[in-house]
Amino acid sequence: MLTRKQLQFVFVVLALSAMILAGTAFAKQGPDKVVIWTTNPSETVADWDKDPILKEVEKATNTDIEVVVVSGTLTDQINAAIASGTLPDIIPVVGPDQYGVTRRWATDGVLAAYEGDVAAAAPNVIKQYEMNPTLNELKIDGKIYFQPVFWGHGDYPNGGLIHVRKDLLDKYGMTPPETFGEYFNYLKTCKDNGDDMGVVFAGSGGVQGALSAFVGAYGVPSAGWVKANDGFEYWALQPGVKQGLLKFREMIAEGLVHPGVWEMNDDVARTAFVSGTSCSAIFWGGGHIGRIQNDMELVNPDFQEWLLPALDAGAGSRGYTSEPMFWGTGQLGGMRHNNPVAAARVINFLVSEEGVKLTAVGVEGVHNTVKDGEIVMLDQRAKDGFPTEAGHTGAHPLATHLVSWVPQEWQNWSLLYGKGKDYRDWFDQMWANQGMYQMPTYGLLTMSPEWSYFQPTSNELVAQAFTAIVKSGTEEEALALYDQFVKDWLASGGAQAQAEMSQLLMKVYK
Amino acid sequence: MWFSAVKAIVKEREMERVIKSGNSVATSKRELTQPSRRPAAGQLKDGSSWRRELQKNWQLYAMALPGILVLLIFGYGPMFGLSIAFVDYSPARGIMHSEWVGLEWFRRAFSNPMFWTAVRNTLTIKGLQTLIGFPSAIILALLLNEVRIRWFKKMVQTATFLPYFVSWVIISSMFRNILGSSGVVNQILVNVFALKPVNFLTDPAIFRWVVVLQDTWKWCGYFAVLYLAAMTTIDPALYEAAEIDGASRWQQTWHITIPSIKPMMSTILIILVGFLIDTGSGGGGTFEQIYTMYNVSVYAAADIISTFTYRLGLGQSRYSLATAVGLFQSVIAFGLVACANRIMKRLGQEGLF
Structure with a gap:
């Protein structure tokens, strides 16, 4: 028999054990701490601790x-x-x-790699890789480390697209140019009529960045690697690039380019086009099409933006370079103090249909409501971190820089909100023009050690x-400079990097 | 001749200075090297002599200690980081555990064609800045020294000194607005004179001169003040004697003012020679100046070592490459300063060390 003292001792031990077990169980049920770094200045969110969208994400992911x-x-x-x-647990x-740095x-x-428990917590990220085989280029030793910060799930042209003004085409009695000859003629007409200081781009x-259509007209993409000579070669070394550069030079030599273009970045070039200083811009596409039009209307309601399909130079080829529809990657911290499984849960939710909708339009009943099957924005939306300025994707700051730039369908929803049929038809036409002629490329996401350095x-x-x-x-000078470039590129480490990349890409695209 | 009279006075003053310094000013200097009451060099190695010295002057050593500590911690301590140039530095592994690669980063930098373009541009730009900026400041100081209307002198001095206080970022914005394709100057050229616009900021040949003259404009007033300060120490009796002997203003300037500010000139020249290889923000701010102004159109003429290092080293998180190039710059800069110092001493001027 146990003595009273022994019984008391056993009771205390049992009580303590029960308390410890209960404490552990309670701790396990508590939310996991996740630190997110964001480069999005998010001026619209006054206090992240009180942000209703963030609270929804925390609730959905137990974090x-x-x-x-x-x-x-x-x-x-x-x-x-x-x-x-x-x-941090989530790196924006x-x-x-x-890519060389992230690979390192x-x-x-x-x-943290998306494998084991991390992969199990993020099936939506794994699904992205299955949906777009190009993403396999991002893998390192067969493992997934990177979450593409996307706006779409395939390949599509996005950079170096040629924008013109439809209202000016109508004024001159012209149809949208199909060839470079017609395009140059449009630029000349603009200049002759005093409507323009020349085409703008971020020079x-x-x-x-402005070469996509020019080299595409000679069968070459303006980035990445191309299949050539039983392997892969760098795009810039292809003979078609030389032709594309000469065509571009012709545009400059004929005085059709804005004189200040070499001092311009994307913002300045965009402003010049939107404000009517230039009658054409070589710029981005996607959601920018609608935002440019919206901004133009603020300057002059008669201005109408028109995106040209990739132009023809009579060389039997045309196309804008088609690239994966994302820019940059997000990553999970994998150091000892990090919690990649919890971080993966957050990413997985933000990538999911539910998460995307939450960050795009907010909470139903609070930020939006549904009337006749259509989502209607409520005033509270603007008070809870969703921006209202023109030129923005329209989504909550949590949507951008982390897992997406806001999926295109939600950008479109935002851009087309409250617009009539004509605007919607025009918008669809612009999207169709953007992808009408495409030039594929390879290896944009691949990194070999030498290429990473070079x-x-x-x-x-x-x-x-x-x-x-x-x-x-002169044209002779241009040709000599190009030949010198090829020599310099190969001699300063390019030959070695190209050979390594070719081998790597041959494995991926066998 | 008045000139020989002035020369005699200068010589006399020099003698007086030497005699005086022998008794007072230079006595302290001599004390530092061969003090009569100080133990000889050999004795200093004796621990007891050190203790005596410390006991005697502990207040002075205590006052020097914070400065020495700051120098050791912030000046010499970080030099340990130079070892990054010899390893394949990874922040995850740290300096000690990163792979040792010897001179690989130097080889990579030296085999890059753009590196040598940057070296050439650095020497050209800094050389031109020194060649034009150095005499400009002297000329400005000499002219200001001759101005007798006080308010005018003060106004010019303030106006020329002011750019020194304006950051390169602001200056860059100002010049973009003034010299840009649609800037004030081009607007005047096109609209008033019906001329073609000039690509000040995108034509490599012109851009280089913009950088040189902009630097002269910013620093001229600052250095002129240093020379003016040196001129205030010149004995007015020298000018009086010269005037009595009928020397013109120009002759007085040439034979009195300029020789009197020679020590200041040589000190500034040695410092400027050290900047010839452009040591980042210490090099007169050339990095900030060019980085905020240039674009790809003018890289061929304006990309200097520090902008090259920033873009291809730090901009790509290649700290080892950036450190290797920085070390290369420092070694060359030290060599240049040492050479200039020696040359100055050979020419009978004061050196830095």
């Missing part, structure tokens, strides 16, 4: 989310966080020009040489 808005150079800040062991979008993070073991960073140098060589070529005084 306690801390949103940290970071500014400055993101990769430097992430590197500092890695060095000091303070990496890092652009394609930094993955191979250094500071990012301060180089001309390559890519920044390559970008610089391309930017400097191509700008010099299109600005050169």
Whole structure:
């Protein structure tokens, strides 16, 4: 028999054990802490702790989310966080020009791969890879580390698209140009009529962003790698690029380009077009089409934007470069202090149909309501972090920079909200024009060790040489500069990087 | 001749200075090197002598200590980071555990054609800035020194000194508005004179001169003040004697003012020579100046070492490459300063060390 004291002891031990077990169970049921860094300034959210959308996400994922808005150079800040062991659980979008850096993070073991429990917590991310085989290029040793920050789920042209003014075409009695000859003629007519200072594009960073249609007219994409000589070669070395550059040079030599274009970035070029200073712009597409039109109407209700299908140069080819519909990738922190499974749950929810709708239009009954099967926005929406300014995607800041740039269908919904049939027809036509002729490319997302090192140098060589070529005084000079560029590119590490990339891509596209 | 008279006075003053310094000013200097009451160099190695020295002057050493600590912590401590140039640095692994690659990053930098373009541009731009900026400040100071209307002198001095306080970012915006394709100057050229616009900011040949003259404009007033300060120490008796002997203003400037500010000139020249290789923000702010103004059209003429390093090193998180290039710059800059210092001493001027 146990003595009274022994019984008391056993009782105390049992009570303590029960308390510990209960405490553990309680702790397990509590929300997981997740730290998100975002580069989105999100001025529209006054206090993240009280943000109703964030609260919905926390409720749906059983997490306690801390949103940290970071500014400055993101990769430097992430590197500092890695060095000091303070990496966030969710790292916001890092652009394609930094794929070498993100790859390094993955191979250094500071990012969490979507495998095991993490993969199980994020089936929607895995599904994205299954839906678009191009994303396999992003894998490292067969593992998924990156969540594409997307607006769509396939490949489609998006950059270097040629925009003109339909109202001016009508004024001159012209139809939308189909060839470069017709396009140059339109630009000349604009100039002769004093309606324009020339076509604009973001020239301060180089001309390559405006080449899509020009090189596409000679059968070459304006980025990535092309199949050639039983392997893959870099796009900029293809003979068609030389022809495309000469065509671009012709446009400059004929005085059809805005004189200030070499000082312009995207914003300045866009403003010049929207304000009517220029009658054409070589710019982005997608949701920009509707936003440009909306902004134009604020300047002059008669202005009408028109996106041209890729133009023909009579070389038997035409097309804008078709690229995966995302820009940059999000990543999960995989250091000891991180909780990648909880972070994966958050990402998975934000990518899901429910999450996308939540960040696009808010909570039903609070931010929107449904009338006759149509979603109607409520005033509360603007008070809870959803922006109202023109030129924005219209979605909550949690939608952008983390997992998407707002899916195109919701951008379209926002752009077409309250618009009539004519506007909707025009919008559909612009989308059709954008993808009417496409030029495929390969390996945009692939990184080999040598290419990872050489890519920044390559970008610089391309930017400097191509700008010099299109600005050169004579065609002979342009051709000589191009030949010199090819030599320099191959000699300064390009040959080695190209050989490595070719082997890698041959494996992916066998 | 008045000139020989002035020369004699200068010589006399020099003698007086030497004699005086022998007794007072330079005595302290001599004390530092061969003090009569200080133990000889050999004795200093003796611990007891050090203790005596510390006990005797502990207040002075205590006052110097914070400065020495700051120098050690912030000046010499970070030099450990230079080892990044010799490893394949990864923030995840840290400096100590990153792979040792020896001189690989130097090889990569030196084999990049754009690196040598940047070196050439750096030397050209900084060389031109020194060549034009250095004498400009002297000329401005000499002219200001001759101005007798006080308010005018003050006004010009303030106006020329003001750009020194304006950041390069602001200056860059100002010049974009003034010299841009649709800037004020081009508007005047096109609309008033019916001329073609000039691509000040996108034509490589013109852009280089914009950078050089802009730098002269910003720094001229600052250096002129230093020279003016040096001129205030010139004995007025020298000018009086010269005037009595009939020396013109120009002769007085040439034979009195300029020789008197030579030490200041040589010090500034040595510093400017050190900046020839452009050591980032320390190099007179050339990085900020060019980075905020340039674009891809003018890289061929304006991309300098620090902008190259920023774009291809730091901009791509390649800290090892950036450190290797930075180390290369520092070594060259040190060599240039040492050479300039030696040359100045050979020419009979004061050196920095």
